[in-house]
Amino acid sequence: MGWGLDFSNRADMGDLTIGIIGLGYVGLPTAIGFHDAGFTVWGVDISQRTIDMVKKGENPTGDAYIDDIIPASNSERWNITTSTAKAVPHCDVVLITVPTPITADLKPDLSYVSSAGRDVFQAIERGSNTIVVLESTVYPGVTRNTWIPIINELALSEGRDVTIAYCPERFNPGDAAHGVGQVARVIGCDDKEVGQGLVSLYSKLTSGDVRYVGKLEVAEAAKVIENVQRDINIALVNELARIFPELDVDVEDVLSAAATKWNFHRYTPGVGVGGHCIPVDPYYMMQRAADVGVPAELITAARAVNRNMPIHVAGVICKLMSKHGIEANDARVLLMGWSYKPEIGDPRETPAAPLSETLLSKGVKVSAWDPHLNPEQFPQEIDVVEDISSAREFDMVILVTAHKACLEINWEKLVENMRTPLLYDGRRVLDLNDLTENGWICHAVGRPNGL
Ligand code: SAJ
Numbered sequence: 001m002g003w004g005l006d007f008s009n010r011a012d013m014g015d016l017t018i019g020i021i022g023l024g025y026v027g028l029p030t031a032i033g034f035h036d037a038g039f040t041v042w043g044v045d046i047s048q049r050t051i052d053m054v055k056k057g058e059n060p061t062g063d064a065y066i067d068d069i070i071p072a073s074n075s076e077r078w079n080i081t082t083s084t085a086k087a088v089p090h091c092d093v094v095l096i097t098v099p100t101p102i103t104a105d106l107k108p109d110l111s112y113v114s115s116a117g118r119d120v121f122q123a124i125e126r127g128s129n130t131i132v133v134l135e136s137t138v139y140p141g142v143t144r145n146t147w148i149p150i151i152n153e154l155a156l157s158e159g160r161d162v163t164i165a166y167c168p169e170r171f172n173p174g175d176a177a178h179g180v181g182q183v184a185r186v187i188g189c190d191d192k193e194v195g196q197g198l199v200s201l202y203s204k205l206t207s208g209d210v211r212y213v214g215k216l217e218v219a220e221a222a223k224v225i226e227n228v229q230r231d232i233n234i235a236l237v238n239e240l241a242r243i244f245p246e247l248d249v250d251v252e253d254v255l256s257a258a259a260t261k262w263n264f265h266r267y268t269p270g271v272g273v274g275g276h277c278i279p280v281d282p283y284y285m286m287q288r289a290a291d292v293g294v295p296a297e298l299i300t301a302a303r304a305v306n307r308n309m310p311i312h313v314a315g316v317i318c319k320l321m322s323k324h325g326i327e328a329n330d331a332r333v334l335l336m337g338w339s340y341k342p343e344i345g346d347p348r349e350t351p352a353a354p355l356s357e358t359l360l361s362k363g364v365k366v367s368a369w370d371p372h373l374n375p376e377q378f379p380q381e382i383d384v385v386e387d388i389s390s391a392r393e394f395d396m397v398i399l400v401t402a403h404k405a406c407l408e409i410n411w412e413k414l415v416e417n418m419r420t421p422l423l424y425d426g427r428r429v430l431d432l433n434d435l436t437e438n439g440w441i442c443h444a445v446g447r448p449n450g451l
Pocket of ligand 1: 137169170171172173226227230234266267268269270272273274275276277278340341342
């Protein structure tokens with residue numbers, strides 16, 4: 001049963017039932033968005049803890065933006081379950097928003113895409129032509145090459161029992177201006193009519209432009225290069241942040257000067273690139289390029305620069321402390337912030353981890369404070385500071401995450417309680433002149449440190 005125009009009409013009337021597999025940072029706000037747009041929603045997550053929390057209206061993700069917008073569980077249009085088999089038969093469209101991480105040897109891990117797809121395809125009613133959309137970031141070819149073999153194995157027929165499509169999530173965690181309700185979207189689908197129908201559907205979710213871009217691989221490639229481009233742009237400024245101090249020039253002065261040119265795109269150097277996207281997705285592109293025998297030299301080099309930044313910064317910090325008479329194995333440092341970026345509680349792939357591992361390996365004692373995280377979200381070897389006003393007897397404060405709460409601490413009081421008043425701005429967000437006047441000895445990434 002082809003959908004034809006019926007799909008767009010039903011999308012326009014909100015007369016479709018949407019399933020979302022995976023109620024994490026992406027899936028939960030997406031499910032809420034479609035519910036708020038008037039659709040009946042079935043939200044599925046394998047984690048009983050997540051389901052219990054969502055049913056109680058509690059936010060299982062670290063993104064505060066979701067805190068108060070979870071629908072009440074008695075809403076008829078809001079169905080939450082751990083069972084894909086229970087949800088799918090009710091759904092016209094199923095969106096899969098599962099993680100696409102990397103393995104320990106930095107290879108794409110498609111196990112979630114595969115297992116979530118299989119669970120959905122096994123639960124599909126024959127003849128229903130359920131539309132199954134992958135939203136996770138992948139390399140070109142994953143949706144087709146991972147799902148079609150399962151569809152064939154289950155003897156499902158495309159266009160009669162199921163149609164697959166790809167629509168990458170793009171929202172920016174911790175940034176309300178670029179939430180699921182605002183960002184532009186692209187749709188890839190071999191069936192143009194279904195592709196156009198999905199344009200109607202997603203146009204109900206977001207006020208941003210929604211565009212059908214042709215086959216699956218075009219949309220897959222678009223999303224992965226969006227993140228690859230960001231990783232490369234950040235790698236450039238991180239490399240410059242290593243070069244310019246050796247020339248006795250502050251990288252921020254240079255970036256400010258260059259940014260007066262209309263087409264200079266400014267990025268900010270820092271202790272490293274974190275999160276489950278930017279430091280991960282380039283490995284997907286590198287794998288795919290290798291598969292077709294075209295080595296991704298630039299992508300690979302940029303990834304190495306960013307991956308090495310926390311280790312480089314740890315080395316600079318130890319040299320700075322030694323310059324001030326503090327040997328590594330006698331030093332105590334306080335990391336200000338642990339999350340991978342400001343205003344969210346998300347420690348995934350945070351550069352704070354390799355930074356502290358390197359410092360610990362040199363004998364430095366590492367403590368950390370992050371008001372967006374719970375103590376159990378820190379590695380065990382980190383001494384978690386829960387009350388920043390009690391922090392004392394440190395030799396260096398290292399700003400790792402530019403949370404508002406970190407910028408607004410009582411720096412005058414903290415400097416009085418330091419054993420050595422050293423400060424390292426790892427995000428180039430602090431007013432170092434002002435802090436120097438308050439007694440701090442200030443250093444920063446990309447700033448000549450007189451080493
Ligand atoms: N960072 C820098 N310097 C910069 C910008 C960022 O060091 O100039 C660091 C941040 O501190 C952080 C990391 O990069 O550690 C990534 O943060 P981010 O804000 O750049 O990105 P994410 O991972 O939170 O979200 C990205 C976004 N992608 C792009 O902007 C191309 C978002 O739109 C995507 O939806 C998301 O990845 C995703 O899910 O793919």
